[in-house]
Every structure is written in C-alpha cells, then in structure tokens.
Amino acid sequence: MNAAQPAAPGGLAVHATGLAIGYQGVSLVAGIEIGLPPGEVLALVGSNGSGKTTLLKTLVSLLVPLEGQLEVLSRVVGPHRHRRPARPAATLAYLSQFHLERSALPLRARDVVRMSRFARHGLWGRLRQADHDAVARAMQRMDVDHLADMSLRSLSGGQRQRVYLAQVLAAEADLLLLDEPTAGLDAPGHERYEQAVADETARGAAVVVATHDIAEAARADQVMLLAQRVVAYGAAVAVLMPDNLLETFGMVLRSVDGGLLRTGDDHGHDHAAGTHRPA
Amino acid sequence: MGPLVQPFLDNEFLQRALFGGVAVALACAVVGTFVVLRGLAFIGDALAHGVLPGVALAVLVGMPGLAGAALGAAAMIGGVSLLTRRSQLSADTAIGLLFVGMLALGVVMVSRSNSFTGDLVRILFGELLGISQADLAVQAIATVVVVAVTLLLSRPFLLLCVDPEQADVAGFASTRYHVIMLVVVAATVIVSFQTVGTLLVFGMLLAPAGAGALVARRISSMMLIAAAIGSVSVYLGLLASYHFDLAAGASVVLVAVALFFVTFAAASGRDTHRSAGTPRTVMPT
Numbered sequence: 001m002n003a004a005q006p007a008a009p010g011g012l013a014v015h016a017t018g019l020a021i022g023y024q025g026v027s028l029v030a031g032i033e034i035g036l037p038p039g040e041v042l043a044l045v046g047s048n049g050s051g052k053t054t055l056l057k058t059l060v061s062l063l064v065p066l067e068g069q070l071e072v073l074s075r076v077v078g079p080h081r082h083r084r085p086a087r088p089a090a091t092l093a094y095l096s097q098f099h100l101e102r103s104a105l106p107l108r109a110r111d112v113v114r115m116s117r118f119a120r121h122g123l124w125g126r127l128r129q130a131d132h133d134a135v136a137r138a139m140q141r142m143d144v145d146h147l148a149d150m151s152l153r154s155l156s157g158g159q160r161q162r163v164y165l166a167q168v169l170a171a172e173a174d175l176l177l178l179d180e181p182t183a184g185l186d187a188p189g190h191e192r193y194e195q196a197v198a199d200e201t202a203r204g205a206a207v208v209v210a211t212h213d214i215a216e217a218a219r220a221d222q223v224m225l226l227a228q229r230v231v232a233y234g235a236a237v238a239v240l241m242p243d244n245l246l247e248t249f250g251m252v253l254r255s256v257d258g259g260l261l262r263t264g265d266d267h268g269h270d271h272a273a274g275t276h277r278p279a
Numbered sequence: 280m281g282p283l284v285q286p287f288l289d290n291e292f293l294q295r296a297l298f299g300g301v302a303v304a305l306a307c308a309v310v311g312t313f314v315v316l317r318g319l320a321f322i323g324d325a326l327a328h329g330v331l332p333g334v335a336l337a338v339l340v341g342m343p344g345l346a347g348a349a350l351g352a353a354a355m356i357g358g359v360s361l362l363t364r365r366s367q368l369s370a371d372t373a374i375g376l377l378f379v380g381m382l383a384l385g386v387v388m389v390s391r392s393n394s395f396t397g398d399l400v401r402i403l404f405g406e407l408l409g410i411s412q413a414d415l416a417v418q419a420i421a422t423v424v425v426v427a428v429t430l431l432l433s434r435p436f437l438l439l440c441v442d443p444e445q446a447d448v449a450g451f452a453s454t455r456y457h458v459i460m461l462v463v464v465a466a467t468v469i470v471s472f473q474t475v476g477t478l479l480v481f482g483m484l485l486a487p488a489g490a491g492a493l494v495a496r497r498i499s500s501m502m503l504i505a506a507a508i509g510s511v512s513v514y515l516g517l518l519a520s521y522h523f524d525l526a527a528g529a530s531v532v533l534v535a536v537a538l539f540f541v542t543f544a545a546a547s548g549r550d551t552h553r554s555a556g557t558p559r560t561v562m563p564t
Contacts, residue, residue, distance in 0.1 A: 060448055094448045105316055105440055106495040115441065118434045119449040151496045 011074070013038050013175050013206030014059060018068035021051065021058045027066050028054050032230055036208065036222060038174070039201050043217035043236070044210040046226035047249055052210035053097065055226070056177050059208060060094045073175055093171035095164055095178045109155065109163045110148040113139055116171040138170035139163075141196050143188070157184045162192070169196055176200060178209040182216070194219075214240065286521045292408055296517055299410040299418050300531060303471045303483055304509030306422040309429045310467045311488030312502050313460055316440040320485055321371055322359065322461065325378035326468045327481040329355030331385025334402050334472065339388065345417070348472055352465035355381060360458070405476030407517070407527040414473050421470035425463055436460060437498065475528045482532035483509060490542035508538050 013036050020030035029051040036042045044052040057063045059072055070077040073091060093116060117131040139145040142162040147155060155163065161184045168176055176197075182190055194216075197207055209216070217223050223239040225231035225248040232244045287293050314323045333351025337344045355377055362373035389399050410418075429436065435451035439460065443453035464484075471480040487505035495501035516531030 057444075062444055062447055092448070094444075096442065096444055098442045098444065104492045106492060106497055106501050107441075108496055111497065112441070115438060115445065115449070118438065118451075122450070123432065123434060 015071040020067035040221040042222040043220035050226040091174040093173035138166040142166040300513030302422040307483040308505035311484035315488040329381040335388035348469040403478040486535035486539040493546040
C-alpha cells in the first residue's frame, strides 16, 4: 500500500500519545501511541475483551479518552472528560459489531447504505445525484447492487454484512473504522472486502480494522497487538512475531506458506490477560 | 350503503368523532411506527397511564385536562431518565416502578372525587362521542405538529431505530433525539386522551403500526399502512358502536387490534408460501 504519503506535520489521520481508553472512567488500556498516516491500514489484533472495540469507539468519539492526547483527522478528541463527545467528523465511517438480527425494521438494503450519506447533509440537506451515485457504486463494489430493493430482513447474515460494508464505503470517508468487518463473509465476500480496502487506501483514506485474522493483519501497514495493554505496535513484519502473539493470545502462531498457523496452546494466556494491569 | 354512511350524515357528534378519531389515528400511525421499531411500547404504555394523576389533579383544581396530562407526562419522562441515569437499574424497572406509582397516585386522587368511576372511565377510555369543536381543533393541530416534527427529524429518528451509535457517528446526538422522540410520543398520548382515552391511545399507537411493520418494506410505507388501518378502525369502530350500542373508543381499538391479527395471519401465510417457492432463506420474524 501507499506508505509514502506526504505526511505534513499534523497530517496524520490518527495521532495518539499516551492515550488511555475505557468505559465510565475505568481504564482498560493505557499508554497507547498511534501515528497513522492517510492511505495506510492499522490492524488491531487481540482476543475478546482485549480493548479493540473500546479503542475503535474512542477513535469514533463514542467514548471519551481518559488520558493523553488524541487527534482524529486533525481534530482534537476530548479531553472533556464528563461531557458528551464533540460532534464527530463527517468524513469518518464506522462499522460496528452491532447487528440487526431480530429487528422488525422495514428497510431495503439501499436505505441502509444511503444512511451513510446523512452525515454530509445534516438534518434537512437533500441527497444529490453524487450521493445516489456513491450509494450505487458502493453496492456494486460489495456485489449487493442486485439486492438493493430487497428487504434487509430477507437477507442472509453474510449478505447483510456486505450491505453494512457497502454503507461504510458509500460514506467516501477519510478514515474508516471497521470492527471485525469480515465476520460472516464468504470467500468471494472476503475478496471484495480486501479489494475495497485496497481501493480506499489508494485514494488516500486511512483504515483502522479490528480483526482476529492474523493473515489480514499481516497485509496491514501497521499492527497493534492488544491484551488489555499494548503488547506491540509498529510495522506488521516487526510486530507479528511469535513471542508477541504468544503474549497476545496465549498461543504460538507460526508462519506456514506465507500464512500463520496456530501450533499450540500455552499457559501464557492468564499472563497476558490478567497480571499486566496498565499503570 | 345507507347504514354505512347515513349515521355519519345524520349525527354531528358522530362526524366529530370520526374526524377526531382519524386525527388520532394519523398521529398514532407516524409516532407508533417509531414506538414499534424502537421497542418503546412499555414507555408509551407508562406515559399513557402516567398522565392519569396529572389529569386527576387538573380535574380536582379545575385546570384544563391537557395541562394536567402534560404535567404527568413530564414527571414520567423526568423520573425515568433520572432513575436510569443515576442508578444501575434497567430502564424497564424504572419505567415499571413509575408506571405503577403514577397509576396508583391517579386512582387515589380520582377516588377523592365524588363521581369516582365515571371520571376514571372517562380518563381511561375517553369520550369519543362527546368531542367538542374545540377538542377537534386541538387534536388537529397536535396531529399536524407531531407529524411535521417526526418528518423533519426523520434522519436522526431512522438512525436511532437502526443503532443509536450510528446516529452519534453521523453527528446526530442520540440522547437528544431520543428525548425528543419521547416528548413526541408523550404529546400524542396527552392530546389523544380526550378522544380515545389514555388506555386506548396505546392500542392506536401499537396495533396499526405493528400491522404495518409486518408487511412494509420501507418505513414510509409502514406509516402509510398504519394510517390506513388506524383510520379504517376508527370508521368501523364508530359504526359498530352506533349500530350495536357499544363503547365507542373500545370498539375502535378492538377493530385495530383485530386488523393487526388479520394482517399477521395474512403475512405469515404469505411468508410460508414465499419460502416454500424460492430457495432463498427467509428470516423468521
């Protein structure tokens, strides 16, 4: 990917120093440093409860930073500790893990994708041709354009995940924050997603993705390993080392044919998750 | 066609009941859509009963009933948000507590009045057949306002239905629009209590919109279906009430609930048929 973006001072998509994150004033992970330039992918890797989602929610201003400095798209986030987060930037798109599984919502797939254009137009601004084009393009990219008029509740889980990904793409955002985007995707869906991320970074967008998929992390420009603390952060090749992964997951993963494979379980899990409380 | 139309031509009170009832049905169709989609039925129910002590107070001190109802609803919304914010209790516990408390308070207050049962029945079931010109004007204005506010805020309201976090990320503060939505629900309940009563307005909020949710593919069509079902219920209910000498408000709501179940039966039949005919998975609802 495009590592040589001209990163002017303050031109980082995400810039965090000494950042502490958590819920309701209780710190989950402290001492986070991030410098993510436009056009690069940062993969957040860790087991459940390691802080990936908390970090994403902090980046998207749903949670308030507990300590440190955080700039997202050159806007300072926080430090109004007990106040509502500031109005988030319109050029930011977030795919949450929230799923409308049992909802009775009468929405067509197209309506779901279209919602991501509301941020640009506020309460009453009319959606223009450019918006409808962006929606159509995004649905084509995730190969769900033929489902556009289908009711969301008649789609399978994987089809719905593609629709949610199309929603994120339709935002044409400068920063994409994706929480386990490949959950439920089949192999063709996976390919579409990878191509989409490549295209988004090629046009200069930065991507932060929380994933369990080591192979996806290996393709990212930067990787952060999380286990209720930052185990390692840096270039993917430097971070995805067996020792680090052992600390993160409590198991060793070894490179096989260019991929990584789990080879054994270790007693290190408690070590990683429990005893190292952030200062 | 005589017995279907003539009663409304002959009786001015039936005309007013029809217009007032349809106005209630239209407001409830729009607001009820969000009550159904956001799972606000319990708070809607609580609001419908929470206004009782306010109305009772108004009756006792001779204030307009509307003002009393607004007071009751404000106390209800304020109490629920205070309890859920300041304690770890879930919203339904807070709502339930205030609901029961307000209902009991209302009954205690009404029991002080001389015509206990009469007042209580009037508040709970309304006086559809006793609507005045002034009531009708208030109801019509309220319907216009409620529908206009909902349409103007359709983007944040839609995002709230999908996921409050989506609303926040899109720049629409979810807490603010949630409170606005509750106020709109309360306004609908408050104004409608004079027409169909506090108990029955709840049926008009849920039954038509619920039927709409079963068959609609878009939120706008859900609202239109709910408006049609609600209006038809008002007409059929009034007609039945006139010919068979039944309680008007309760007849209207009974028709609405019956139409919901007819829709439900038709929709499940259609879904079974559809999933048998095509290999695509149809999600059970």
